Amino acid sequence: MDTVVTGGAGFIGSTLVDRLLGDGHRVHVIDNFSSGCRQNLAAAESSDFCTVYELDINGPELASVMDAARPEIVFHLAARVGVHTSVRDPLADAAVNVLGTINVAEAASKAGVRKVVFASSGGAIYGNADALPVAENAPSQPTSPYGAGKAAAEVYLNTYSQMHGLDCSHVALSNTYGPRQDHRGEAGVVAVFANALLAGKPTRLFGDGRNTRDYVYVDDVVDALVRTAIRGRAGARYNIGTGKQTTDRELHAIVAEAAGALDAPEFVPARLGDVRTSALDAIAAHRDLGWTPRMCLAEGIRRTIAHISQQAVMSSVPIPAQGQDDQALVKSTRRLSLKAPG
């Protein structure tokens, strides 16, 4: 089956691309490499079934790529990620996360796409919910432009469903972590702590350390995305999280222990836009998708630390220079059917 993954060079997107290729699908990656990186696609690009297009989701070329690829499923993950970047520059956030999504919906409708799976944000759209873990029918009360943009993008996609019958399901992710998460951005606290602690650098906690988040491992998220493509109901939102809250202070201790580092963060003032507490009730995902998170936090963090350490070793070994071809390549037209996950 032909699939498109927007944001396919990112942390979650590239993990999804590897899974889809492993399942025998053809994948068209669309990414402008603003935060995603080529290295994440190293394995994928050696496959005859992967094609990479370097372009913006809010540009005019998207429609032609979608039209040529004629994918059955579009996984829409491309976004400006970050609550704080959105507070600083709400217009730039909306240009990609709202207008870009409208452009994806337009292109997908015109190309006859069967389903769009949208990566929304369960951590940001509900805001400070009255009760935790929060269910999908809770009101949307974002505390940041990022959350507002993700909620707006869901509404737009549902509007395309009304106007053109485009089938969309939304996957509202809690705080995803795991190998390939970028530690240089502002979000992604597991990667931020892990990289700093492994390098012997100082770490900071915003506020009193009692903010909570629901941490879900990237492979569990990818499994949810694939299941949503197969079984997700049109217009439905699926919360994807563990339902468990971990405080920032607890998280720091877990990461420090796994990294073999001192657990001594500096406390600095809280950040504007941050929700105080967050945890998602994934009951609809259990019911409709048969999804349940498999990875526990301690093991997921051990794997993340192992990956970062391995990358550090590999980057210190000189690798022979390779010519990188950034042009889009169509390598094969083989088609396979989407396997239901086990």
Ligand SMILES: Nc1nc2c(ncn2[C@@H]2O[C@H](COP(=O)(O)OP(=O)(O)O[C@H]3O[C@H](CO)[C@@H](O)[C@H](O)[C@@H]3O)[C@@H](O)[C@H]2O)c(=O)[nH]1
């Ligand atoms: N980033 C970061 N966070 C820190 C740090 N120290 C403490 N934290 C705390 O770690 C928690 C998680 O912060 P982030 O990883 O930055 O994530 P977020 O703001 O909750 O948003 C992320 O999760 C959302 C889903 O819940 C995503 O939608 C969003 O894109 C982003 O990835 C927050 O309570 C934050 O205050 C630090 O040095 N850096």
